[in-house]
Amino acid sequence: MKLPPITNGFEIVYKKPDTLTDTPMHYCPGCGHGVVHRVLMEVVDEMKIQDKTIGVAPVGCSVFAYNYMNVDMQEAAHGRATAVATGIKRVLPDRFVFTYQGDGDLAAIGTGETVHTVNRGENILIVFINNGVYGMTGGQMAPTTLLGMKTTTSPYGREAASAGFPLKITNLITQLPGALYVTRQAVHEPNAVRRLKKAVRLAFEYQLLKKGTCFIEVVSNCPSGWKMTPQESNKWMEENMFPMYPLGDLKVPSQTMN
């Protein structure tokens, strides 16, 4: 039974959109996933495209994204979200298709799929959550783990000599002609959330142009994986992750569409 909200005579100006389910999220306190989910679904709601949107969930912390997002969704194998999304978009070209993937999924096991999907310019939105760690499996080293950063599989800190360098995959795919819109955002403060929402809105609108792939990296935190409080993790992210993964647009359509 749905009870009417208690408003005490005030007007409701902020509520959960119908594009989010009532399922309580499993994410850790302070994690950015919940905010990004909400931003994505707010845009779907505001654009009134819930009936035309199909999402693809990854393997990683957001593996259950389909429990929270109230749109048709498919659960892909680890790293294959963009291949699955390609299959969907090719047979349903008038739908809005997005993937939601973490750094291990998109930039390690799924690197091939990521690069080639963008290179084909698939008309989809790729949302890439970069927190520099494998959250779901318990805090192992990710391709985006910073040098010197300690994880359960880089217990002495990531060393380039043995584990290679942090992979800036967003910079890499920016160079591909199939990339239409590439931006790097965050959700650590209200202004950042607002900027992300603007980017998501643009990315969904650009799908109608059929001019290429939209790619939004969200540099995020992982309080549990980083072994920090949410506040500490946001501070650490600003001081360490942002210098390596600076926020802002990497490619905007005006540069590619003449």
Place this chain on the structure above:
Amino acid sequence: MEHTPGTSEIRLMKGNEALAEAAIRAGLQAYFGYPITPQSEVLEYLAVHMPKRGGVVLQAESELAAINMVFGAAGAGARVMTSSSGPGISLMQEGISYMASAELPCLIVNVQRGGPGLGTIQPSQGDYFQATKGGGHGDYHMIVLAPSSVQEMADFVFESFRLADKYLTPVMILSDGALGQMMEKVALPPEGSLPFIEKPWATTGKKPGQKRRIITSLFMQPEEMEEVNLRLQTKYRLIEKQEVRYEALETDDAEIVLVAFGLAARICEKALTLAREKGFKVGLLRPISLYPFPSKVFASLATNAEMFLVVEMNAGQMVEDVKLAVEGKRPVHFKGRMGGMIPSPEEILSEIETVIENEQVNT
């Protein structure tokens, strides 16, 4: 050649091309593949003809990507297929397991070549285990059909899509390099003769007032995961009951029954003729559905026949299923060639003579 809509059309075609043409006629909406010998003609043929006749053809960056594109398109409700050969089919096992679990219909064609490893491009039947026993992780099966002619390469496409839709499962056509490459006369079924069915589970966009649709193979609670497994096993039992296909040739009076599928069965037909000319009472049992395996027919064959000779182009894979089906009632012999080598009818005849001689010595 003139083509009258609504009737079948006779053409001389390569097996791979006949299969591809049949797929278009069966209403194929999307194909995702990757080049590999000896099946590349499927992708090439579709790349020429699909754009003109409506439908998606995409050359993926790998077989791994291809099968996951098939997953996405199948989940979106399309009639979809891929094709490959051994090394590529191995890469696809991940996606096949996921599709079996998520219960998505699709067609996967394996034009087998010799293995293991990179192997050779010559025909083989070395992927029988992989095709019929699961191949990927977890408890699952695909329906596996084994053609032995170019005609069946075409016919089984229709049958595979029908079965895939009926049982919501991946279906494999297990062919080989010889059947893919050789040219034969083929009667092609008319285009559009395979109806489409409603797919109320497909992710096509959540309709207002309806529940969203989710396609997943993830069920974290073991009780729930067991439920999924039980549902799959119930489906497999039904398939085993309803979808067994085989061909029996001169088995009524046969003292020795050859058992072979695909190309090997073609060769055994000739060996059978040679043996009958020499006075040996030889029959041939050709399993067409490799999964479900026609186990039951062996029970009745074992009452009359004195022995079985299984002929395969591998080190002995289907022979294990034959032995299980014969249940030790009669001796089961095996003749195999490997690594892309094809046995000749004379070679099989000589094997027939040898096993008969040995059995007589033993008894």
